[in-house]
Amino acid sequence: xxxxxxxxxxxxARYAAAQELFVFTxxxxxxxxxxxxxxxxxxxxxxxxADKLNYYLNPEIMWGLSRKIMVHAxxxxxxTNSKFTGNGGSLYLKYRVLSVDDIHNHFRLSAYGKYSxxxxxIQQPAIDLTGFNSGYEGGxxxxxxINKVALSASTSFLHATDNSSEKFLLGDNNRNAMNYTxxxxxxxxxxxxxxxxxxNLNLMLELLGQSNLQTGKNYLDIAPAAQLVFNSRxxxxxxxxxxxxxxxxxxxxxxxxxxxxxxxxxxY
Amino acid sequence: xxxxxxxxxxxCSFATKAQVTKVAIQxxxxxxxxxxNAINKSLRSIDFVQNVDANIKTSTFxxxxxxxxAVDFDKLKKKVEDAGFFVANFTATIHFDxxxxxxxxxxxxxxxxxxxxxxxxxxxxxxxxxxxxxKGYVTAKAYKANGKYTSMECYKTxxxxxxxxxxxxxxxxxxxxxxx
Numbered sequence: 001x002x003x004x005x006x007x008x009x010x011x012x013a014r015y016a017a018a019q020e021l022f023v024f025t026x027x028x029x030x031x032x033x034x035x036x037x038x039x040x041x042x043x044x045x046x047x048x049x050a051d052k053l054n055y056y057l058n059p060e061i062m063w064g065l066s067r068k069i070m071v072h073a074x075x076x077x078x079x080t081n082s083k084f085t086g087n088g089g090s091l092y093l094k095y096r097v098l099s100v101d102d103i104h105n106h107f108r109l110s111a112y113g114k115y116s117x118x119x120x121x122i123q124q125p126a127i128d129l130t131g132f133n134s135g136y137e138g139g140x141x142x143x144x145x146i147n148k149v150a151l152s153a154s155t156s157f158l159h160a161t162d163n164s165s166e167k168f169l170l171g172d173n174n175r176n177a178m179n180y181t182x183x184x185x186x187x188x189x190x191x192x193x194x195x196x197x198x199x200n201l202n203l204m205l206e207l208l209g210q211s212n213l214q215t216g217k218n219y220l221d222i223a224p225a226a227q228l229v230f231n232s233r234x235x236x237x238x239x240x241x242x243x244x245x246x247x248x249x250x251x252x253x254x255x256x257x258x259x260x261x262x263x264x265x266x267x268y
Numbered sequence: 269x270x271x272x273x274x275x276x277x278x279x280c281s282f283a284t285k286a287q288v289t290k291v292a293i294q295x296x297x298x299x300x301x302x303x304x305n306a307i308n309k310s311l312r313s314i315d316f317v318q319n320v321d322a323n324i325k326t327s328t329f330x331x332x333x334x335x336x337x338a339v340d341f342d343k344l345k346k347k348v349e350d351a352g353f354f355v356a357n358f359t360a361t362i363h364f365d366x367x368x369x370x371x372x373x374x375x376x377x378x379x380x381x382x383x384x385x386x387x388x389x390x391x392x393x394x395x396x397x398x399x400x401x402x403k404g405y406v407t408a409k410a411y412k413a414n415g416k417y418t419s420m421e422c423y424k425t426x427x428x429x430x431x432x433x434x435x436x437x438x439x440x441x442x443x444x445x446x447x448x
Contacts, residue, residue: 035306103327193324
């Protein structure tokens with residue numbers, strides 16, 4: 001697996017170093033132990049059925065429990081019912097299984113799990129545990145950092161349960177799906193690091209896909225993103241998600257993502 | 269009574285009483301400034317650390333210490349790992365008072381025991397820099413490669429084994445693996 005990553009990176013390698021915090025996916029790396037992060041995730045997605053934008057707000061708290069374990073807690077809000085309502089929440093845990101490090105270089109592998117609960121009406125057969133469905137997810141993510149570029153891939157199994165308001169759209173037999181992602185990121189600025197107060201600019205491109213294991217239908221999105229890092233502790237992300245393959249339907253798959261993130265080290 | 273307390277202290281805390289002028293750590297597994305800042309903050313949170321001078325480009329951290337405090341090398345390494353990274357190089361500048369070094373032998377400096385490998389027999393006098401090469405203080409590759417310079421048990425564990433008793437050490441005492 002490591003050789004495949006390195007082959008891809010040979011074609012992508014440039015000068016300078018790379019950040020490896022992705023916008024639409026989590027990398028295999030962990031937060032520092034005893035640190036906490038706060039995120040405001042905002043999605044403005046084009047509603048396919050009506051001529052309007054759906055707005056999704058997802059505040060998130062992240063906690064580095066140890067060097068190997070981190071947990072996230074999220075709440076979901078949206079305006080899809082013509083008023084701003086709370087829809088549910090989720091818990092996410094990541095465990096770093098393997099880390100092979102060298103200077104400006106690492107290969108990491110982590111396992112992760114997520115549990116979501118949601119009360120919104122189900123309007124799509126695709127499973128989304130970030131604000132749409134109740135259910136479970138478990139998977140692996142691998143990240144290779146090689147001085148100039150960061151490459152990350154993940155795969156996971158998802159199971160949708162019924163939302164508290166209604167049953168899952170595809171009935172009892174089509175509730176399982178696989179997610180798969182491939183992400184690449186590169187540092188553009190600064191050209192050379194001199195201090196912690198320099199603004200960093202990273203550009204990323206992510207592929208995000210899902211296949212329903214029973215129906216065989218799938219979707220594949222391409223998501224370019226830009227990331228600014230201020231004073232080595234605050235991050236602003238801007239991304240756009242575009243559907244390349246759509247036969248696994250979603251009510252509002254395309255749109256803009258804006259995130260504000262702040263990290264505090266050595267909380268206790 | 270004083271001896272018992274001293275040995276107990278040695279077993280419970282591996283902070284050295286040797287005069288450590290500074291420690292330079294190069295960390296592995298990172299390139300970005302936010303990652304470097306995580307290590308920087310982690311090292312600064314240690315009570316015996318006076319200052320950390322970070323070079324983001326080379327992933328190195330030069331650490332100086334509060335006067336009169338004991339420096340715990342293992343705690344410095346642990347703080348880098350707590351930040352999510354690993355130590356690739358650990359160089360300590362220590363004051364030696366005409367200390368005789370023997371290759372693949374043990375020497376105790378101000379109560380801290382070092383096992384020097386891959387060196388010429390020599391006398392250290394004044395402020396000298398030594399590199400710690402215990403497991404976790406160098407990359408996995410380097411640790412494996414250095415194993416050929418010794419067959420002593422303490423290289424694997426970092427603790428004194430039965431063969432070290434002749435040098436006056438208690439079994440289980442901390443023995444730092446080092447080279448110059």
